[in-house]
Amino acid sequence: MSNKTSIKVLTVTKAIESRRSIRCFLKRSISNEKIEEILELVRLSPSAWNIQPWRFHVITDPHLKNKLQEAANGNKQITSAPAVIIVTSDMEDAIKSLNGTIHPSLTEKKKSIELTYLRTLFDKMTKEERKHWGLSQANIALGFLLIAIQGLGYTSSPMLGFDRAKAREILHLPEHVEFAAMVAFGYPNEKGDDHHRFELNKIAKFH
Secondary structure, eight states: OOOOOSSOOOOHHHHHHHOOBOOOBOSOOOOHHHHHHHHHHHTTOOOGGGOOOEEEEEEOOHHHHHHHHHHTTTOTHHHHSSEEEEEEEOHHHHHHTGGGGSOTTSOHHHHHHHHHHHHHHHHTSOHHHHHHHHHHHHHHHHHHHHHHHHHTTOEEEEEOOSOHHHHHHHHTOOTTOEEEEEEEEESBSSOOOOOOOOOHHHHOOOO
16 A cells, blocks of 8 residues: 555644544545555554554445434534544454464564463453453554544544444444444534643643
């Protein structure tokens, strides 16, 4: 896949400073190649023990977006945007894929030790505990996704207020899959609100 893009790429600083939640998008499609370019960056997100439990469901089909809009209290950005990415965590699939998380530079002995440790660790957790753990990791990828979208010249609207059961049914996902967020994104058709955040001395303490 080519990493070239005709859109001006922003620095990390500019991407963070310029990001706004946009709810109205231009009727302009985004190619699968461009969406893959975003996700190629997001897949590099860090996770504890490199477990990578995040999974991304890309929705561009208008019929599916209409269904998702109903599940999301009618939020207009879902059908306004050319694409929606639903960020989920699937710990059961992640556990089945543990072999792929071990770094190839390790010796066979160290690989075996690490796999045994991880399997024991997750076996001791309940399914609910694993779901909660995986969701905390998926939220890291969610942050990377928002910055990658902005940095590559698009805008986004992350949404948490939706009916998980309905979304699960629409996407035919098993019960153990957890939802981090829906993210509508595309080309903005509005400016968005200016940032209104706490000052640094409110949220950061230097010890």
